[in-house]
Amino acid sequence: MGKTLLITGGAGFIGSYLADQLLEAGHRVRVLDNLSPQVHGGDCERPAYLTDDVELVRGDVRDPDAVQKALEGVDGVYHLAAAVGVGQSMYQVAEYTSINNLGTAVLLEALIEKPVERLVVASSMSIYGEGMYRRGDGSVVPGMRRGREQLKQARWELVDGEGRALEPVPTAEDKQPDLSSVYALSKYDQERLCLMIGEAYGIPTSAMRFFNVYGPRQALSNPYTGVLAIFASRFLNGNAPMIFEDGLQQRDFVSVHDIARACRLAYDTPAAAGQVFNVGSGNAYTVREIADRVGQAMGKDIAPEITGKYRVGDIRHCVADIGHAREVLGFEPQVRIEDGLAELVEWLPSAVAVDRVGEAGQELARRGLTI
Known part of the structure; x- marks a missing residue:
């Protein structure tokens, strides 16, 4: 029985796909969402992509009354509500801390009074800071944060004590966090709070560390959303994608379909309780390569603009080691990057894409958050 x-x-990007998969599996789905204008646009109406079978409770996760209303008769919870964006978090400190940290605390206080059978919380690869690296002698070490002087000189790669470049390798869940942005700090707080309260009150809880998620329904007018959506928005408006540093930084891009499936598996797998899982593709792509792939898929012959600047809070390389999710959850990415990009491009003509990347970049520069 569902x-x-x-x-x-x-009602957001990832949550709507998770809702689709849960409905397909025979469950009833309720959504709590404040329909933020930055994500959903100025009219803040129920998004057309949200399936009619989904019950929408419009409210803020920081509002105890809204949370208690949303929890009525609920068996389990997926906690995805969050303000998203590394750059913006570095000047909207109170807003990010309030939504992500306080919002999670309000939800957990409600769950203490009304426990559920499972809790799955969305965390982020941003908590790692730099990923893991291999030195020339073959040993694997965590990447150290790059210094301001190094970045001013456009020496982007991490190096060992003798100045030799380190080789990036996949990052596993046991890497010590290095919280280099307010967003990263808030996501780590969400993750730890949920796991802590879950253990204390007997609510089996899992934390999912998402890597760079892409797919249809992403908010193309939000300049702080995923880089792949930002590139698509720039191309749609006839503008060149803007790339920080030299564009050779490596990331792991994972389809939203795979993200939703991993969340569903975590709920359905008893052994996942109390654990954290990387959710990525396990493949490394440079940001420049992704810009080229998006342009080719869209039929846009516009060369990216390599800014040669560093954005405070950014890291050089981080790619997911998904071995733990494979072993415990039986998770295996199913969407190839080529197929995922084709699906995204097919959706783009129906999307609204106001290019705000330039003004976002100016705001960061004005505040001294680019080097």
Whole structure:
């Protein structure tokens, strides 16, 4: 028999796909979402992509009354509600801390009074800071944060004590966090709070560390959303993608379909309780390569603009080691980057894409957050 499941932030990009998969599996889905204008546009109406079978409770996760209303008759919770964006978090400190940290605390206080059978929380690869690296002698070490002087000189790569470049390798869940942005700090706080309260009150809890998620329904007018959506928005408006540093930084891009499936697996797998999982593709792509792939898929012959600047809070390389999710959850990415990009491009003509990347960049520069 199906369960009644709540998704906080469920009217957004990832939450809507998770809702689709849960409905397909026979569950009833309720969503708590404040329909933020930065994500959903100025009219803040129920998004057309949100399936009619989804019950929408419009409210803020920081509002105890809204949370208690959303939890009525619920068997389990997916906590996805969050303000997203490394750059913006570095000057909207109170806003990010309030939504992500306080919002999670309000939800957890409600769950203490009304426990559920499972809790799955969305975390982020941003908590790692730099990924893992291999030195010339073959040993693997965590990447150290790059210094301001190094960045001013456009020496982008991490090096060992003798100045030799380190080789990036996949990053596993046991890497010590290095919280280099307010966003990263808030996501780590969300993750730890949920796991801590879950253990204390007997609510089996799992944290999912998402890598760079892409796919249709992403907010193309939000300049702080995923880089792949930002590139698509720039191309749609006839503008060149803007790339920080030299564009050779490596990231792991994973389809939203795979992200939703991993979340569903975490809920359905008893052994996942109390654990954290990387959710990525396990493949490394440079940011410049992704810009080229998006342009080719869209039929846009516009060369990216390599700014040669560093954005405070950014890291050089980080790619997911997904071995733990494979072993415990049986998770295996199913969407190839070529197929995922084709699906995204097919969706783009129906999307609204106001290019705000330039003004976002100016705001960061004005505040001294680019070097």
